[in-house]
Amino acid sequence: MQPVPVDVVVIGAGQAGLSAAYHLQRRGYVPVGRAIGDVPTFVVLDAEERPGGAWQHRWPSLRMATVNGIHELPGFPVPAADPAAASRDILPSYFAAYEERFALEVVRPVRVRSVRREDEDPAGRLIVETDAATWAASHVVNATGTWSRPFWPRYPGQERFRGRQLHVADYVSREEFTGKRVVIVGAGISAVQLLDEISHVAETFWVTRREPEWSDAAFDVPARVAAIAGVEERVRRGLPPGSVISVTGMHWTPWARAAEQRGVLVRHPMFASIEEDGVRMPDGSFVAADVILWATGFRPALDHLAPLRLRTPEGGIRVADGRSLDEPRLFLIGYGPSQSTVGANRAGRAAVRAITSEKTGIAA
Template sequence: MTHTSPVVVIGGGQAGFAAGYHLRRQGLGFVILDAATAPGGSWQHMWDSLHLFSPAEHSSLPGRLMPAQPGRTYPGAGHVVGYLADYAKRYDLPVRQGTRVRAVRRHGDELLVEADTGTWRARAVISATGSWSRPFLPAVPGRSVFTGRQLHTVDYRRPADFTEQRVVVVGGGNSGAQIAADLALDGRVGVTWATRRPPRFLPDHIDGRALFDVATARRRALDAGRDDTGGVASLGDIVAVPPVRAARDAGLLQVRTMFSRLTAAGVRWTDGSEAGADAVIWCTGFRPALSHLAPLDLRGPRGRIPTDGTRARHEPRLHLLGYGDWTGPASATLIGVGRTARDAVREVADLLR
């Protein structure tokens, strides 16, 4: 079955919804195709204890403040899922849940968006698929011989799944710190936290509000031709959210440099010392989910598509939204994606009109 829509948005998470909001304001016809069967984006797959870096009022999409979660300064993932579901209803966003896009192709003056439920003919496409569906696992020697469980951030849910087990958490970013803290605070799990360099905690008073401001200031400096301020990376890697701070201050976060290899029964360091492990949790990041755009042959260095702002440099009918700083400062965050969504939709409106 073939459908026609002036604009097709691929992905029904926070970036796709922010795009939908601005498309509504511009009076443009559009559809949002989402592979998930329910609204909420990647937030509906997070671990149980996860909560935002910022208070609700500083974690909102355009047009609708996120309500506070009773009893919590920093809302949990479930609260975000409810907010996104309400957001879609409030703005009557035309979301087709359970629709997985396989490919986007050029077809004359249009782009064809091929999904498992049909094909859409569009004059412009906004890709907002994020990275949660593409977890990255590093090529560490011995991964194939380790007999314990290996999980990625996407697979972790709760400490109770590891009671009385020895767990190695790998990764020096926010996910690694939060999952290591979650396990350590439980008290029933033996936790080792392995990082390539010593963890760099941001000052305790810094949360998502400050990070957004820092990221925005860096982008403005670069756009104006001024020196690179270093952005968020100059401050540290890990936001000291309350559970991380509690585990750190209690001395529960046992940090070791990255091991050299996995063995059948655990891990081995460069000095020859070994430690047994029942599970390894790889908190080693993600890659942008862009396989559906492969037929357009736009990939550049590091697997990214070169962009001017959010617009694909070699395909002006395509915008990429919410994949990180390369598609807009803080655009992979709830509060940050609204600005880049607005700019992308303005360009789409100019193209269509």
């Protein structure tokens, strides 16, 4: 089957992908299925069964009042919602309404198997192979995010543990831990939020690799923008992006304060190993556990880009201003400095400006 020609393939219909699609439309691109005549075209491919990106998989207790980040898409504000409503009940419907409002015609469910070069011509096309069709694109905007790649660190004895181990990606509610002893691993916002939540019904033991550096500064838009800038140099050099928390430190969120006031925000050093019924600490002491909850973050979902051979020896991809330095036809948004929602919105707009300026020969 011959590849379907298209100007831009957007991979992923989360925050970053929908932002890119919106800006493509604003600059005259149309979904490839509606193209008439010589107009620039795009297609958005999404692996999910329905709209909503990662929001549809968040745990039910993540409420609109405690959503971490700016989740508003460009050109269409989030409808007013009860702050106590679950974000996974509100935001997927908002994403669906967004796709319909702007007629983005997202193709789903489609899994991208690989992105490769058609030939050695640096101005040639990139071939996007999926389980449904193959596309030949002038540019690819990769917006696959991280939710599908939860990171599980490895520790000695991990396979011997007789209790339950789960990642925050699998978390449902605190009730499943009632009366249990839960070791919570991780220093991010999710770790602290779930520590506060679970500690109401269970005995918790919080461990991190490094002592958290708490900041009293508000984690507002300027703080988020500063965090985005903090990882720019890493991805430019081809280093793994790292976490925003590693740049900003830990901010005093309402749930962190609540946990502190109840005396459960007590950090312990990372355990040295895992045994059948708990964890062994660096000083040799033993902590019994029924559950280990790994709040250890996610990694970018980029395996489908492997044929492009962009990985550096350090394990990252060299990116500047959202664009691959070693494959200029590829943009990575929602990656590195654009991994937050506010960064993803800006990166989507910037990618489209760059693509448009090349096509027209006029600087955006």
